[in-house]
Amino acid sequence: MGALTDPRGYxxxxxxxxxxxxxxxxxxxxxxxxxxxxxxxxASYFLFLFGLAGMYALLSFGLNSQWGFxxxxxxxxxxxxxxxxxxxALMTASNSPLGGEFNPVFGLLVGLVxxxxxxxxIGIPTLRLRADxxxxxxxxxxxxxxxxxxxxxxxxxxxxxxxxxxxFFEEWPVLGTVPDVMPAIEIELLPGSPxxxxxxFWQQLLNVALLLVFLGGTFAILRRAQRSPWGRLLRTIRxxxxxxxALGKNTYSYKMxxxxxxxxxxxxxxxxxxxxxxxxxxxxxxxxxxxxxxxxVILGGSxxxxxxxxxxxxxxxxxEGSRFVNEISVIPDFLGGAPLRLLAIGLLIILVMRFxxxxxxxxxxxxxxxxxxxxxxxxxxxxxxxxxxxGGTDD
Amino acid sequence: MSIIEYAxxxxxxxxxxxxxSIGLSLIYSIAGFANFAxxxxxxxxxxATLVAFGVVGGVGFSVLGLPMGFFLAMLIxxxxxxxxxxxxxxxxxxxxxxxxxxxxxxxxxxxxxYRALIRMGFxxxxxxxxxxxxxxxxxxxxxxxxxxxxxxxxxxxAAVLVTGLHVLLQHTDLGRKMRAMADNPDLAxxxxxxxxxxxxxxxxxxxxxxxxxxxxxxxxxxxEPRMGFNVxxxxxxxVILGGIxxxxxAMLGGFxxxxxxxxxxxxxxxxxxxxxxxxxxxxxxxxxxxLLMRPTxxxxxxxxxxxx
Numbered sequence: 001m002g003a004l005t006d007p008r009g010y011x012x013x014x015x016x017x018x019x020x021x022x023x024x025x026x027x028x029x030x031x032x033x034x035x036x037x038x039x040x041x042x043a044s045y046f047l048f049l050f051g052l053a054g055m056y057a058l059l060s061f062g063l064n065s066q067w068g069f070x071x072x073x074x075x076x077x078x079x080x081x082x083x084x085x086x087x088x089a090l091m092t093a094s095n096s097p098l099g100g101e102f103n104p105v106f107g108l109l110v111g112l113v114x115x116x117x118x119x120x121x122i123g124i125p126t127l128r129l130r131a132d133x134x135x136x137x138x139x140x141x142x143x144x145x146x147x148x149x150x151x152x153x154x155x156x157x158x159x160x161x162x163x164x165x166x167x168f169f170e171e172w173p174v175l176g177t178v179p180d181v182m183p184a185i186e187i188e189l190l191p192g193s194p195x196x197x198x199x200x201f202w203q204q205l206l207n208v209a210l211l212l213v214f215l216g217g218t219f220a221i222l223r224r225a226q227r228s229p230w231g232r233l234l235r236t237i238r239x240x241x242x243x244x245x246a247l248g249k250n251t252y253s254y255k256m257x258x259x260x261x262x263x264x265x266x267x268x269x270x271x272x273x274x275x276x277x278x279x280x281x282x283x284x285x286x287x288x289x290x291x292x293x294x295x296x297v298i299l300g301g302s303x304x305x306x307x308x309x310x311x312x313x314x315x316x317x318x319x320e321g322s323r324f325v326n327e328i329s330v331i332p333d334f335l336g337g338a339p340l341r342l343l344a345i346g347l348l349i350i351l352v353m354r355f356x357x358x359x360x361x362x363x364x365x366x367x368x369x370x371x372x373x374x375x376x377x378x379x380x381x382x383x384x385x386x387x388x389x390x391g392g393t394d395d
Numbered sequence: 396m397s398i399i400e401y402a403x404x405x406x407x408x409x410x411x412x413x414x415x416s417i418g419l420s421l422i423y424s425i426a427g428f429a430n431f432a433x434x435x436x437x438x439x440x441x442x443a444t445l446v447a448f449g450v451v452g453g454v455g456f457s458v459l460g461l462p463m464g465f466f467l468a469m470l471i472x473x474x475x476x477x478x479x480x481x482x483x484x485x486x487x488x489x490x491x492x493x494x495x496x497x498x499x500x501x502x503x504x505x506x507x508x509y510r511a512l513i514r515m516g517f518x519x520x521x522x523x524x525x526x527x528x529x530x531x532x533x534x535x536x537x538x539x540x541x542x543x544x545x546x547x548x549x550x551x552x553a554a555v556l557v558t559g560l561h562v563l564l565q566h567t568d569l570g571r572k573m574r575a576m577a578d579n580p581d582l583a584x585x586x587x588x589x590x591x592x593x594x595x596x597x598x599x600x601x602x603x604x605x606x607x608x609x610x611x612x613x614x615x616x617x618x619e620p621r622m623g624f625n626v627x628x629x630x631x632x633x634v635i636l637g638g639i640x641x642x643x644x645a646m647l648g649g650f651x652x653x654x655x656x657x658x659x660x661x662x663x664x665x666x667x668x669x670x671x672x673x674x675x676x677x678x679x680x681x682x683x684x685x686l687l688m689r690p691t692x693x694x695x696x697x698x699x700x701x702x703x
Contacts, residue, residue: 073496125687131496132429133686136631140679143628151672291503298500338519343511349504350487357493 021310021361043197047204049320051276054211055269057312060296061218061305062265068303068363069231070258071238073135076122076142077293080115080263082285084270086149086156087111089280094164097157104168108271115267118145119260127255139287146285161281167203168210168275179203207276214272218265222305225261226363234258235303288342292319295345299352301359310361318344397539401658407546409653410553411615414608415626416633416649417560417642418601424577424640425597426488428498432506433605434627435513438620439479440606441613442513444472448524459551460529460544466552469610476606477599479509484598506624514620521617549611556607557646560600564642569596577640629656629675632682638691652678 014022035041059081066072088107093100126137149156156162169175179202186197225231236244237251244251274280296315300307322341352359419433448468455463483505488498529543564570576583576593584590609623616622629652637648659674669677 073499125683129686132499133635135499136429136628136635137679137683137686140628140632140682144676144679147673147676151670291507294500294503339511339514342507342514346504346507346511349507350501353493353497353501353504354487354491357497 017360044200044204047201047208048276049316051204051207051211051272052320053313053316054208054215055273055276055312056293056296056315057309058211058215058218058269058272059266059293060300060308060312061215061222062262062269063293063297064262064303064305064308065222065225065265066258066262067297068308069226069234069238070255071131071241072127072255072259072262073131073138074259074262075135075139075287075290075294076145077266078285078287078289079142079145080119080266081270081273081289082145082149082280082282083115083118084111084267085274085280085284086162086270087114087267088271088274089162089165090156092165092274093162093280095157096162097154100162100164103171104166104275107274108268111267111271111274112264115263115270116260119263120256123256123259127252127259139290142285142287142290146282149282149285156282159282161279161283163279165274165278165280167206167278168272169206175206178206207272210275211272214268218268219305219309226303226305230254230257238303291345291349295349295352297359298357299348299359301362304359304361304363307359307361307363311359318348398658398661400539400541401661402654403535403540403542403546405654405657407542407549407615408657409650410550411608411611412626412630412633412653413557413646413649414553414604414611415630416637416645417557418603418605418608419630420634420637420640420642420645421573421577421597421601423634425573425580425594426484426498427580428495428502429631431499431502431627432483432509433502433601434623434625434630435506435509436476436480436602436605436623437609437612437626438513438618438623439509439609440472440476440602441609441618441622442517443475443606444468444610444613445517445522445524445618447471447475453525459548461526461548465524465526469552469607472610473603473606476609477603480598480602481595484595510620510624517618517620519620521619523617524614526614545614549615552607553611556604560604560642563600569593573597577642629653629678632678635682636685652681655681 011019011022032041032046036043036046059077062080063074063077066074087110088104090096090098091100091102091107091110092104122138122141126134126141129137150159152158169178179199182199182202184198233244233249233254236247237249237254241251244254270284273284292315296311297308298311299314300309300311319341322337322344415433415437418436419430422428422430422433444465445468448465451464451467451471453462453464454467457463458466487501487505491498491501493501526545529545531541531543532547535542562570564574572583572588572593573596575586575588576590576597580590583593605623612622612626630649633648633652634645635648636652637644637646656674656678659669659671659677662669663671
């Protein structure tokens with residue numbers, strides 16, 4: 001039953017939380033459309049934010065396929081994100097110490113290959129470790145990578161970072177010229193406040209298109225993987241690794257596959273970021289990026305790809321919202337900006353772990369093919385389809 | 396520079412790392428999770444010392460270039476760190492009904508809250524204690540050792556605190572119960588030990604030692620909101636090297652890792668081209684190597700596969 005063919009039935013089939021989230025998203029989208037039409041929110045800035053949120057969602061997808069599927073505590077998200085960003089930037093930036101100014105497609109390839117190689121190199125020693133040791137070891141190795149990018153100036157330009165990165169489609173035959181060719185459109189809904197869509201708007205629109213390709217592709221692959229026997233095995237490893245071993249599975253090999261897959265997705269987010277932000281510095285490898293992504297995944301619901309999507313958007317709302325609070329003069333200076341963001345993230349982690357450790361949108365029917373659900377299941381499974389069918393939770 | 400000089404620097408830095416490591420190891424074995432807020436507990440101790448020092452001022456005679464007021468302020472800093480840790484345990488960790496991984500993730504949130512509040516109160520800039528800068532001790536210079544009286548104060552104070560903990564663990568009732576609980580929590584509970592109370596005491600002692608380590612770190616370098624987080628991984632490396640759950644292992648591990656970090660320039664002298672800026676990286680690599688080859692650490696007992 002699709003949302004389009006049978007909206008009523010689709011709505012009834014959602015859990016109460018899902019209905020709440022859907023309604024909230026509806027309201028937010030509506031208010032965003034109003035803000036955009038009245039010109040209160042710049043269209044190109046909105047698209048930039050959307051790109052950023054989608055990028056966090058992509059990172060969350062990556063972490064989800066490691067932590068949510070397999071239970072690997074990877075605290076080196078920022079490092080793989082940085083590898084993707086640096087791979088892309090080193091190949092394309094105008095001040096790249098390695099020559100640069102190649103086609104962004106090469107940057108994409110280099111970023112992904114770099115991430116895959118490092119993922120295997122980090123995975124070989126650490127994936128045998130038990131969960132909390134894995135967390136500490138990956139955080140330590142991520143710091144090694146960060147120290148490397150800061151100190152090896154001849155390779156990475158050090159703390160100055162890489163500038164002059166082209167947009168992804170700049171050298172493509174048709175797409176490269178779109179922003180210049182497209183006319184500036186002026187929409188005047190309210191008298192006196194026209195909304196102008198110019199060069200930067202088309203530029204950002206292209207970015208968003210690229211992001212949607214990345215996001216859509218990743219989502220489709222992960223959804224397929226999650227419901228496949230492969231995904232089922234990963235979930236077994238997550239809940240009881242000894243059981244998976246006892247069934248004769250080489251759990252180390254499966255953990256490695258899941259680790260590399262997740263790292264590739266994170267690097268993909270890094271590549272996108274390089275072409276969105278056009279500047280890459282070692283700051284992007286700071287551990288705080290890792291923890292933002294963890295917040296997104298835990299908040300959304302570990303193992304749930306829809307949850308990761310939601311979490312990514314919430315994280316950007318917090319990041320950019322705190323910047324906005326900074327501009328309101330009523331708020332005292334010392335409260336605004338970075339400390340407030342840190343406080344919000346910290347409190348959010350504590351509150352989620354206290355009151356909803358399974359996240360807002362825990363995986364329910366995502367884990368099984370829709371056709372596998374029989375009609376005997378209650379129409380409103382508040383505790384999830386799996387529970388009501390006697391499957392129990394998976395964590 | 397001579398080996399002796401690096402060793403002297405290493406001794407000072409090790410003293411600080413040891414104070415942090417003991418607390419982390421205690422909480423790891425008794426509360427049962429890797430506490431990522433431990434570094435920021437050190438920061439709390441450092442800033443509490445700063446505030447207390449501002450209040451009590453430079454009262455009293457001066458010992459090793461530090462007024463007695465500083466030592467008094469440090470005791471207050473230790474107390475504040477301990478109180479903050481106990482309050483956090485009561486409000487945050489105790490009501491949680493999740494495993495050690497959930498607690499680990501929660502402690503990251505706690506760390507952010509500590510750090511955010513400190514940044515709101517004191518800003519992000521580096522601050523120093525108002526105790527003046529000292530020249531190296533003249534008598535040691537002929538031996539090639541450049542150590543200030545403050546450095547000596549750090550080493551002696553750390554030695555006093557560590558000895559105190561040793562006496563507590565070996566010769567008091569509380570110490571025996573703590574060792575029993577670190578060894579096997581279930582058995583300890585079954586033997587009639589009020590494990591809840593022991594857990595609170597280990598938070599008090601662990602956070603108190605972290606607070607003193609933070610205060611010394613501030614004296615050794617300077618204070619800034621990220622100071623504790625910056626040494627957290629070095630402390631984890633020390634704890635893992637020594638063997639998680641072993642207080643004496645943490646002392647040994649802290650000493651060794653502190654020495655390695657400060658003796659980094661020796662590598663270049665020996666012809667191994669690795670800069671001082673990679674000191675921490677070397678500490679992490681040692682940590683990973685230890686995890687692989689001897690996960691129980693140098694002094695660790697053979698723990699069961701799942702650990703605490």
